[in-house]
Amino acid sequence: MKRILSILAGAAVAVVPAMAAAQQQGVTADTIKIGAYGPITGPAAYIGLAGRDGMNLAIKEINAAGGINGRKITVVFEDDAHSPTRALAAVKKLVEQDQVFAIMSVAGSNATVGTIDYVRDKGAVMYVSIASAPPVTWPFARNLFRGGTTETARYGELYAEYLATNAKNKRIAIMHGREEYPRNEGDATVDKLKNWFQIDPVARVEFNINDKDFTSQLIQVQKANPDVIAFFGNPAEAAIAMRQARELGIKQPFFVGSNMVDPSLVTAARANAEGVTGFSLIPFLPGANSPEMKQWEANWRKEYPNAPAGRPNNFDLLAYGDMHVLAEGMRRAGKNLTTDSLIKGLEGIKDYRVGPVATPRTFSDKHHIGNLTLVPMQVKGGSWEPVQWQSKRQSDILSRYK
Amino acid sequence: MTATLAFQLAIAGISVGSIYALVALAVVIPFKASGVLNFGQGEMVTAGAYIALVLTTLALPYAVVFLLVVLVGAIGGIVIERALIRPIIRAPEFTVVIATFAIGLLIKGAIQLRFGDSPAAIDGPFGMDPLLVAGLRFNPTSVWIFVCMLLVTFAVIAFFKYTRLGKAMRAVSINAEAARLMGIRVESVWRWAWGISTAIGAVAGLLVAPVIGVNPEIGTLILRGLVAAVIGGFTSVPGAIIGGLAVGLIETFSGVIVGSTFKNLVPFIILMLLLVFRPYGLFGVAVAKRV
Incomplete structure (x- = not known):
């Protein structure tokens, strides 16, 4: 039994x-x-x-x-x-x-x-x-x-810290699209530049998705004489803006949003993409030599x-x-x-x-x-390569959950 | 605003306006000949850019690429007219317009399937290094687009004025049945009107690709092309060109004057104001009908 x-x-x-x-x-x-x-x-x-x-x-x-x-x-x-x-x-x-x-x-x-x-x-x-x-x-x-x-807020933290500390930029111009995602990236970056580093952008201009000409925005940026131009939008728009910037004699480097840290930006902008920096969500991009x-x-x-x-x-x-x-x-x-x-x-x-x-x-x-960890990258020799940089600031985002 | 800034903006406005003008021209021609508003014309511009991209990878000389783009564009238009438009040409106008919209979507879908959505780039015939003249910077490809736009315009005007086919198109546009009674082969006129317009659309794609890149969204230029065509009067070839240049200049100058946020709205506001005072655009005329 x-x-x-x-x-x-x-x-x-x-x-x-x-x-x-x-x-x-x-x-x-x-x-x-x-x-x-x-x-x-x-x-x-x-x-x-x-x-x-x-x-x-x-x-x-x-x-x-x-x-x-x-x-x-x-x-x-x-x-x-x-x-x-x-x-x-x-x-x-x-x-x-x-x-x-x-x-x-x-x-x-x-x-x-x-x-x-x-x-x-x-x-x-x-x-x-x-x-x-x-x-x-x-x-x-x-x-x-x-x-x-x-989260977009984390993009803003990392972008602001990198722009203000690594490259030691004091004069930052922001160009962003009017749709939800690039506008949020722009807002989050401006917020952290202001609150963490007491930096106000010297110029902030908008554009529309599928715009084919950025001359008027770039002239405003040029007048502000920035150290760097942060661009949030799509690769197709960035490629046009980067070409027109060089044509107008704007030599300052571009920093781009994470969606553009992608081989397609290099394909579209070609030589004008050289030296562009941004943050990647993945350690290597497709096509990387690893x-x-x-x-x-x-x-x-x-x-x-x-x-x-x-x-x-x-x-x-x-x-x-x-x-x-x-x-x-x-x-x-x-x-x-x-x-x-x-x-x-x-x-x-x-x-x-x-x-x-x-x-x-x-x-x-x-x-x-x-x-919460993004990888800073720069276009070197026609491909995105990781940049040695570590965030030193504690993210504000997780403090919300305590 | 300094004189240098104004000149630099004018150069940018004329550059982008030339692109709009070419698209407007490609919309106006089939409308003049058959009364069909081709909403798929934007995708013919896209197709032209991709044909150029493929041919460029074959390392063909620019002149050969140019001619092949014209040829493929023309054949594409003739095939579309014969296979898809002519069978429904007697359907209500709205049906035909929607059909052209669907054709555009099909072309775009096929391009996306084959090439994906990633942007690509091709070189212009004169390189991309800016020219510096009297302190002003010119993109050589933009100058080339402007020159080609003028050449195409003069060729189209001469075509309508001096050739038998051009005169036949004008006749068909006024009254297709009367033209038929006069011995004009109306179907042949429609075929060539589509072939010529799609060839111009494809050439526009080839020309603009070095400046705006190659991606499936190039076809959105149709919106600016339509605004340009309406400003010009819709049936006027010079009107389409002037409308295109006007839209480009208005957009560029308003970006500085009213700010980048509103610069894309200004051409539409001006269009509405213009239509209030001139409902047929700058060069359009009201068609008188005997009742």
Whole structure:
């Protein structure tokens, strides 16, 4: 009798976690179904297509290595066309119709902000790889995590510190686009220059996306005689502005936002990009002359042999690295994979990265901003090269979470 | 504002205005011949830039690249007219306009699939080092664009005035059925109008690529091209050129006078004011109809 009871008790111990797992939406005995969304049509398709492909490459590697605690990852992907309403519809479908376990966002800020309230209410884990919009991680929500990108406020801290201390610039001119992202970068930089270093920009001018002429803005910048020009926008606009600046005899160096620390800026601006500095979200850029990056690119090209020019790009790498981080969180959650155990698994991650091609991610139960470390880079000899520089100031961002 | 600053702004305004003028011209020609407003013309400019990008990688001489861009652009327009526009030419005007919009999206989508969204660059025929003349700086490629724009304009004016096909286009634009009764092959006129306009669009892409780069968003120039065409009167070739230059100059000067935040709004404000007082633009005329 005793023997029978002990067998039954043992069986119960084995069965209960399995039952819990079976009850968890999107998790079966041998699969974990995740949902993902991003723009694969429209003007921001370069983000979503790359995010989707980078994520899928990571999933293929994870599954080939045996999956997560015996379960293989499957993914349902939805297009958001860079629209917040489309993104919300996509996430609702993933959660309610496809019954996914967790969500991976490889969308831009514009679309991701449309999903935040819904995901907060539903409680499913959403891991945001690319969007830097503050509402992802502030106010704090237990089920929302930010991976490779950091908050715009952190960009401002690093940009201001680098501009004011490394290059010892006192006269800083700012040119930025009028859309959400470059304007936020401009605002955050101005704020920290003022509050940390008591520096007011000597000129601040705006432009529109797809502008073809920057003469009037550059003349205002030229009149202010800055030490450096900080430019926040897109590579296509930066290339025109840099060419026109040189034509007008403006010799001051350019500093650019992190989205432009990308091979495409060098391709577009060519010789005018030489000497440009900026911060990268990843340690090496595609095309960099490092053995690890060459190996990663070879793996990527094997998977996507017919990809268009310009790929893989930074977003391939960000989503690739972040899918591995999400998988690591699921691995740490153990066999009994639930939303709660995944959150605890992710919050236990400290300085984790899949390899040298990714920056380390750290989460805690206080904050879910995975990456506060950006890498300063400069265009030298036609490619982006890391610059030896370390931030010496404590970030103000984490103080909010105490 | 100093004289040097004013001259420098004028150079910039004429440079960017020449680009708008070429796009406006490419919009006006098929409208003059067939009454179809081609919203896909911006993407023909994009296509021209990408054709030039591909041909440049083959290390062909600039003159050969130029001729091939004209040829491919013209053939593209003729094919589009024959395969996609002519079957629906008798549909309501709005339907045809939307069809041209869809054709533009198809061209853009195909370009994005093949080349991705990353920007690229090509060199101009005279290098990119600025010329310094009397303290003023000129981009040699911008000077080249201006010269080409003038040459294209004179060629188009001469074409409409002195050639049989040009006169036929003018006749078809006034009354297609009457022109048909006079023995003009209206379909042939439409075909050539599309071929010529898309060739001009493609040439515009080739010319502007060294200055504004190569990327799938070049087609957004159509908005400025349309404003230029409306200011000029929409059916006037010189009007399209003057409209384009005016938009470029207004944008550049207003950037300094009213600030960069509002500089893109000023051309539209001036357009609206102009239309209040001259509803047919600077060179357009009201069409009289017997009732």
